[in-house]
Amino acid sequence: MSLTRDTVEEIRQYIRENCSTLFGKKFWECRSISLIQFSTKSDKYEQKFFVISKFRVFILHGKTPLHLKIDKKFNLLSLRAIQVIAASKELNLSWEDRSGRSIVKASIKCTEMEPIELAKSLLSALKHYFPDIGPSLSNFIAIVPSQLLSDFQTFPISTPKLLCNNFRRSYVAICDYYDQRYKDEVVWDIEHIYFTHDLHEIRLEDFVHLPVKDQITILACAQFSEYFTGITIEGTKLVSEHIEILFNIIRRSHSLKTLRLINCSLPKDFITHISAAISANIHIPLEYLDFSSNNLDDRKGFQQLATVLPKLTHLKSIYFTNCGLSEKCVTAISSGLISGFTMENSGKKLELRALGLAGNSLKDDVSELVNFISLCTSLRILDLSGTSILIDRLWNNLKLGGLQLEVLKLSGCSTGKKSKEHAAVVKELFGSMVNLKEVDFSNTQIGPDLLQAFLTGLANNNLIKDVNVNLNGVCDKTCAPILEKFLGDCPIATLFLRDSSFENEILPVLSALRKMKSLTMLDIGGNNFYTLKSNKKYASIYSHVLDELVKMMNESNLQELNLSDARIGETMHIILNAMGISKLSLLDISNNEMGNTGARLLSKALQLNHCLQKLYIDRNQITAEGFAELSNALKLNRTLQSMPTPMIDVAEAFGKPDRSRVLTAVSEIERYLERNRSEKCRNEELRQKVIHQLNNRSEKYEINSSDYKRIIFFEVIKVISDFGAESPIRVSTDDIIDTVVTKLHQISKINDDKTLAKLKEILAEHGVEICEQIEAQNPGQEDYLKKNIKQLVENHLTEISWATVFMKADRLLTLNNALKLRGSFSNGAIDHSVHVGYSKLNHRPASMIHDSSDTPSRATSIDELNNGSATPLVHLAKSRPRPAHRLRNIKDENGNTSSGLDSTPPSSSHTPITTTMNNSTTSHMSQSSSSGDSNGSPLIAKRAALLPPPASPQLYASVPDELISSTTTTPPPIPRRTPNMPPKLPPKPETSPAKSPLNKHKSSLTSASTSESSELIDRF
Incomplete structure (x- = not known):
């Protein structure tokens, strides 16, 4: 029995007003309500109400409002077919019944509207929640007639259009489809984080804290949204639900460009199923595929993938790194890629730019891969690391298709016995590449012949520059001459x-590296020095190697140096002492066993260094004491901006009693680093930099050849230091700042007008019109601008003024007569009784802590490193003075036996003894002009450690002048078992005390000049 018109209107009104009561709280409105004839079986129709509410379709039956019941309901995404039969005016629908996992088919007749209008109302509701679904409709809904697909583009877009292409609406509809709760936090993350940072790839790791079913709803949004163009999943184990939704995305999406599934435990038949999914949506714009670190050795699957790859004309990058692929799988991929280049009438051909097959064993049949490399001239990145492929088979093919390569990675590959026969091809290949940026041969024994060909090719190539070359574990001693000659x-x-x-x-290699003009970053850590360190016969070579490293740090163009895992140990002090003037901006000395002693020396260097910005020091056995030293150093250092917390050392130090001290030191280090990163006033930093630079150039000022210049140098340094410690001199900049701000304000107004006009135009395109003109100005904008400009100008003036100070001081100190001391001093040398010159070493001298060790140490200057006549290290026991009781039978120069105790040495012998002592003890501490005789020969032999000369009786027998002149009594004798024979006096010196340099100097100066001289000498 049919319902009357009044009853139909009453029921329709009741449904419209009681949506939430009938369908649920989230369905508070209805898009359309129609009276239909509904049938799930042929020729058996029933009168029912067809209701579209939000994102669901409800089919109700009942004769009165109180008797209404829901007969069928389904989500719009469940639709699988919409067919309009014009002849019978029927609308056939098919939808997925998710509860019963079946497809429901129904036939609908409507007297109130045409069936095609009813179909349009369904599609319009679908577009409201999925505005970008148009191109994907045919991928999951069979629509007849096709005119509906064309009309879909004309359907109105939902307003207002929400962020991320209506993600909020799409997400709530998908949650209903999967029968999951709507999560506000998901919408908040997408609309705030993803939209703010313009992120278009769904990263599943952002939502792994949610249950799997909630993750599925998030991924499902990528099926129909143009906002999301990629999916990245790395390190998350995927279950069957994840895999199924990924296949659906590939089948339905028309905007997916990137798919990264790395280390996700993909099933072994994944390649087979994804190939089928791609075949169902061959127009998907995939550009980047990465399935690395998944076991995917499926020969049949890759054969099926090979038929699909040529059709993905947008594909640019493929990575199957560490996927356990066999040669047959790689052959299938290569065959498919080759067919993409050779297909006739294929329209747009495949242009692959990156291919990564690293970590797969490719020892035998790789002919198809080699052929592909020779054909693919568009390839820019080729990664065959760890494949054990015979690289001799690649050179000729790379010369055909690989000249455009930017990155070539062949680490962990193999070479044949006749590899040197390919040297000419290798030389020609690397001499012809036009875009090369990175080459990796690490752990591939290419041999000296191929190495020479490679380096020669690079040297002859004028089209490339700043190449990154990885030769880790490649070179041995036979390659050293090649590197020395061609680097x-x-x-x-x-x-x-x-x-x-x-x-x-290694020594000539380091020398060659130091002379490279283009080299800015060097990694020479690892086991390069361990053999030299552990073998005593290489001790002298090891010392020269460390000195060469110091030269490299100071004299080359190197900006970054990595010495991690070198385990240099105690001799690390040689490198640390040179850091004070090093130009390096990054240094990695992790795992070098330097301990707290090294940390203390490092802190000294950091107090002087003004270039280092990044420092890595972990795994060095540093404890609370070392961290405290570093904290104190960073208190004075203004340039270091990054020193990652040495987590391993800190963790070990936490297990000791002084844990609180470690926490305090580490927090202070972080605070000082943050200060250096955010410091605006650079006056203190520039002051330190100028002083360091002047100190480093002291040798140029010849202060070691003239005491007069030395005094002036120290006065200049002291004045600059005191001058810079005060507040910087400020000139009035208010007028120029006001002028600049006024000009900027005028320019800003013009720019604002253009920006607002452009904004108004774009808003008009989106249907938004600006009705009122509103003046919106930031009241504090002008003050903020003035403050920033003033800070910028003051910093610029400060930097320029300090640069001027340095240049002027450097010029004045370089010239001979530009500076002169006031008073009675003449512009000449000042004689001293004890010659203590200013050290010629630009870096910090060797610490006394290491002088007694059996490891190489520094006792000579950088300028003397090439002198091979330096005395080798002497064992401590052999160089220590003999005890007094062993000297009773030692004969002097006259052949007389003397005792170890001289009761009253004669006054005439103390002068040469004192002179000898002074020269022997100070010659290693400084390199003054008085350390040699008139012919320039040194008074004593050079030593590599700060030790006294072996068995020198004069050294321990000497006493101060004051003690000799005042002593008139003999000390009580020491009881001995044998009688103590009185010693014979040593021979008198040829020069008398009156003719000594000390007395001669005293007689040549006036009393006034003598007092002024003493005052200046005491000052420095």
């Missing part, structure tokens, strides 16, 4: 030479 002309900016076996041939 200098190579356009290499970054070089890795870790874990090489140079042994005692």
